[in-house]
Amino acid sequence: MAVSTEGDERADPVARLKTIRLQALKSAGPEDIDKLVVAATHDGIFYLSFEDDHQLSRAIAGMQSLGVDLFSLDMEHKMGHDIDKLGQYKLNGYKPIGRNVGGIKGQRDGFESYSISRNTISSLPDTKVSHLEVINEYNNTLVSFTAACSDIANMVFKILSQAFNLQENKSLESCHDASKPTLDIVRLLKYPSSIGNNCFSIPQTAHTDVGSLTFLYSESPGLQILPAGSKEWRHVIPKQGHLMVNFGDAMKTLSNGRLESVMHRVVTVPGTQVLDRHSFAFMIRPRPENLMTALPGFREADFEDDGQVLTCEEWVARKFKVMRGDKDEFQISGK
Numbered sequence: 001m002a003v004s005t006e007g008d009e010r011a012d013p014v015a016r017l018k019t020i021r022l023q024a025l026k027s028a029g030p031e032d033i034d035k036l037v038v039a040a041t042h043d044g045i046f047y048l049s050f051e052d053d054h055q056l057s058r059a060i061a062g063m064q065s066l067g068v069d070l071f072s073l074d075m076e077h078k079m080g081h082d083i084d085k086l087g088q089y090k091l092n093g094y095k096p097i098g099r100n101v102g103g104i105k106g107q108r109d110g111f112e113s114y115s116i117s118r119n120t121i122s123s124l125p126d127t128k129v130s131h132l133e134v135i136n137e138y139n140n141t142l143v144s145f146t147a148a149c150s151d152i153a154n155m156v157f158k159i160l161s162q163a164f165n166l167q168e169n170k171s172l173e174s175c176h177d178a179s180k181p182t183l184d185i186v187r188l189l190k191y192p193s194s195i196g197n198n199c200f201s202i203p204q205t206a207h208t209d210v211g212s213l214t215f216l217y218s219e220s221p222g223l224q225i226l227p228a229g230s231k232e233w234r235h236v237i238p239k240q241g242h243l244m245v246n247f248g249d250a251m252k253t254l255s256n257g258r259l260e261s262v263m264h265r266v267v268t269v270p271g272t273q274v275l276d277r278h279s280f281a282f283m284i285r286p287r288p289e290n291l292m293t294a295l296p297g298f299r300e301a302d303f304e305d306d307g308q309v310l311t312c313e314e315w316v317a318r319k320f321k322v323m324r325g326d327k328d329e330f331q332i333s334g335k
């Protein structure tokens with residue numbers, strides 16, 4: 001995939017995405033179902049408006065303040081919880097700027113991030129990890145944010161499973177189980193304004209998310225998507241009171257390609273980023289032992305596995321090798 005860094009990126013067009021109201025997902029009338037199916041099969045991303053949900057609005061505000069508090073801690077503190085020293089699945093801990101490959105050849109990434117597994121947020125047995133104290137202080141916010149997103153994810157899985165006539169025990173929801181240890185994570189990110197202020201830069205390289213659904217929130221521009229089959233990046237304009245919900249590689253694989261996994265990246269446009277850019281996401285993934293192959297309801301008569309079906313756990317570990325640049329693959333995707 002070619003990534004152009006020439007021309008005036010400010011002029012990149014804006015993505016026209018569907019907006020689905022949380023209330024509409026709950027009542028799921030035929031029009032809302034159609035909208036979700038089109039968003040899932042065509043764009044791989046949609047805006048979810050949560051303005052009428054006070055609990056989720058409060059949790060989002062809490063998450064924003066967690067991001068500010070966390071990244072203002074000193075480096076020594078943050079590096080005491082280095083993500084690469086806390087397990088191969090990269091579910092917990094701090095990633096400093098520059099550890100991943102960047103979006104421009106020869107450059108490294110331009111963001112710091114901190115991940116917290118759902119397992120530690122839900123205090124599941126045997127999943128205890130030593131986190132920065134600030135994470136424990138915000139535990140109620142994290143519980144509330146992840147619980148709300150999980151409920152929404154279940155609604156999305158159920159609506160799509162019904163729309164595609166999947167059997168109950170071979171449905172999208174049957175591939176996920178939040179009551180047992182999961183690979184789900186919250187990730188908070190900060191892109192310092194000092195990076196890319198004078199020139200176009202790509203602090204987060206083009207990628208598709210490895211998991212099923214990503215619930216992303218930011219109030220700063222910078223996110224771009226590359227629609228399937230297009231060569232033109234499009235800005236995704238952040239909207240207050242709206243989450244951006246991405247479909248990841250897991251959904252594409254489980255659906256035999258029917259659901260789209262959206263290619264995206266984060267850019268800085270010269271002269272426009274005066275403030276640090278903050279974002280955070282809850283990333284939901286299939287059960288660790290779930291086999292990453294098409295569900296029976298999505299297979300065609302001549303369907304064949306490619307012979308080497310990975311578990312979701314193996315898949316996630318492989319993705320991180322690519323992001324760190326340990327594997328020489330040009331396009332970063334979870335496959």
Ligand SMILES: O=C(O)CCC(=O)C(=O)O
Nearest residue numbers: 187189209218223266279
């Ligand atoms: O920071 C953003 O807006 C996007 C983050 C993202 O795509 C990721 O962490 O996978």
Ligand SMILES: [Fe+2]
Nearest residue numbers: 207208209264
């Ligand atoms: Fe992403």
